[in-house]
Amino acid sequence: MQRIVRIFMAGIFLCSSIFARAQQTSSLPAPKGNQGAPNPAQNCSIYFDAAREAVRNVERDRGALAAPTDSSDAPHTNGAAPLPVDLQQDLTILQQKEAALSKCTLEGDGSSVGQAPSASCFNEQILSFQMNHEGEEEREIPIWHVPGDTAFFYEAGMTIDADGAPNAYHPENIGLDDLSNAGSPGNWYGLAKDADGEPFVQGPDDPFPGYYVSATALADRTKAVNDPTRYVDASKIPFIVLPGAMARQIGARPGDFAVAFNQRNGKSSYAIFGDVGPSDRIGEGSMALAENLGIRSDARNGGARRGILFLVFPGSGNGRPRPIEEINAESEKLLQAWGGTSQLSACMMREPARPIAGNQNAN
Helix, strand or coil: CHHHHHHHHHHHHHHHHHHHHHHHCCCCCCCECCECCCCCCCCCHHHHHHHHHHHHHHHHHHHHHCCCECCCCCECCCCCCCCCCCHHHHHHHHHHHHHHHHHHHHHHHCCCHHHCCCCCCCCEEEEEEEEEECCEEEEEEEEEECCCCCCEEEEEEEEEECCCCCCCCCCCCCCCCCHHHHEECCEECCECECCCCCECECCCCCCCCCCECECCCCECCCCCCCCHHHECCCCCCCEEEEEHHHHHHHCCCCCCEEEEEECCCCCEEEEEEEEEECCCCCCEEEHHHHHHCCCCCCCCCCCEEEEEEEEEECCCCCCCCCCHHHHHHHHHHHHHHHCHHHHHHHHHHCCCCCECCCCCCCC
16 A cells, blocks of 8 residues: 555656646746736646646545455445546556646747656645625635645636726726626725715716726725726736635735736736625636736626636735736745745645635635
8 A cells, every 4th residue: 555655646746747847838927018928838738637637536546545444445335336446547647648748848848858847735725715606606616825824826717807997887888897897876896986875987187087987995095086096907907806705814905916827828927916806706807917818808708717826925915006017026026935836836736635624615
């Protein structure tokens, strides 16, 4: 049994190392203009998905082999026919899949096999976020961290947020986003409001006269509430959106820095925590973030269903909006201090090691 475990761990480590190499071909270079500077990379997402599925099969085999046994040395199955377990075969498949992934990524940047770095991760699930839609449970999103570190990360899809853009919402619903996403009369949560709860409409000296003033949780408090430039412009600033309750539970607040990765195309972007979203949804980002990640940025019809990795650094901001240059510089320093893209790659390749006892869902 010890030999089987050693073989398993070798397979996991090898695949994590290869995937780390894959993600490093799309690392975050120096910023350019208003972009988070994603760089083009060969699309190896098919090979990545196959390799990760092979890792899961090996982990399943390990779990089956480690299951309690009776006196006949056969795993307990509660009367059901036991599933066949062939760890050696699945390890062979794993090696084939990671070899294909390695070949794809190395062809993409012209590197040699001997240059591939190694990486590993012992990640821990800190909570399970319940994704819901219209009151019906949709799926669970595990939120992970590396023990002893406050940064947390998760994989989800990404819906598009236009909040903060001066042309986000219009009384006649001709803005970048559907007006219903800003709330409704008496309950406007995406618009700046006066003392009576009525939304402000931009005047002739504002960027988009006749449009509502769209608000974000992160704001420049030195400016007036009805000033469109008080808020973080989703069309220009790459920012992420987090559910308020979950963010508070983990210690994140608007203004903290983050990094987002699109594992489908290898593009990436630095970002800031710019807005608070619904308590039952996670995986949302600004139009500018979507553009950096190569995702359709239309707030009405854009987004990605899956494959977006988010890494957030709680307590890293000062509670104020930042220019693009500061977002890129501060996020890059935090990412490198945390372990870089290879650390995240290794962590995302594997399922969480173990949940923390006593944690509740955050919605």
